[in-house]
Amino acid sequence: MTAGALRTLKVCVFLVCLVPLGKLALELLGVAGLSLGANPVEELIHRFGIWGLNFLMITLAVTPLRFMTGKNWLIRFRRMLGLFAFFYVLMHFLVYAGLDQGFDLSVILEDVVERPYITVGFTALLLLIPLAVTSTNRMMKRLGRRWQKLHRLVYPIAVLAVWHFYWQVKLDTLEPIVYIAILSFLLGYRFWRKYVRSAHPR
Numbered sequence: 001m002t003a004g005a006l007r008t009l010k011v012c013v014f015l016v017c018l019v020p021l022g023k024l025a026l027e028l029l030g031v032a033g034l035s036l037g038a039n040p041v042e043e044l045i046h047r048f049g050i051w052g053l054n055f056l057m058i059t060l061a062v063t064p065l066r067f068m069t070g071k072n073w074l075i076r077f078r079r080m081l082g083l084f085a086f087f088y089v090l091m092h093f094l095v096y097a098g099l100d101q102g103f104d105l106s107v108i109l110e111d112v113v114e115r116p117y118i119t120v121g122f123t124a125l126l127l128l129i130p131l132a133v134t135s136t137n138r139m140m141k142r143l144g145r146r147w148q149k150l151h152r153l154v155y156p157i158a159v160l161a162v163w164h165f166y167w168q169v170k171l172d173t174l175e176p177i178v179y180i181a182i183l184s185f186l187l188g189y190r191f192w193r194k195y196v197r198s199a200h201p202r
């Protein structure tokens with residue numbers, strides 16, 4: 001793919017990644033009869049959480065997709081997708097902390113300590129911060145091989161994120177189970193490629 005085509009595609013992908021945010025904004029403003037329903041704060045927490053999780057899965061899908069298709073340029077989208085995952089998860093947290101808990105630090109801390117699903121989600125968010133901070137080219141160069149090691153944190157983060165989702169569900173566990181299956185495939189593929197396939201080359 002030429003540099004120009006890649007740049008155009010990057011702009012398109014960037015705009016597509018903003019669609020969930022744009023839709024939420026239209027619903028919040030009540031444009032064209034759209035609405036967030038009876039409990040807008042709950043709906044915002046829900047949507048930002050789901051999109052944070054979706055972008056984490058999409059980010060993890062880049063490498064398997066690259067190996068399966070041989071399209072190495074796919075890797076050029078991974079950082080942007082990862083940063084969108086961080087952005088949506090951060091919004092999820094900020095809506096919870098600000099609109100749900102009124103930025104009352106003692107209540108938030110109590111939740112983090114006493115509600116296991118929040119402890120798990122909060123750990124995932126904390127672990128995402130160093131990845132977002134070190135996502136620049138400069139940090140990549142500065143950290144060298146340590147950068148790759150650090151960014152392997154995305155695997156435990158994804159596990160924690162799916163676990164958090166599973167734990168907060170009250171009745172219907174189907175949706176989190178679908179995410180567990182997707183994540184198992186994404187991590188299982190890497191394991192197979194690294195250990196099984198390389199031990200039995202065709």
Ligand code: HEM
Nearest residue numbers: 046049050052053089093096118121122124125161165168
């Ligand atoms: C990687 C980090 C995280 C991801 C991917 C994530 C994702 C999700 C998802 C998918 C849901 C379910 C939405 C629904 O179906 O209603 C959810 C719910 C929730 N999350 Fe997170 N979350 C993360 C971190 C956090 C953090 C840091 C907090 C707060 C400290 C938090 C607080 C909540 C709350 C309060 C709910 C709603 C539970 C309910 O409806 O009773 N999450 N999260």
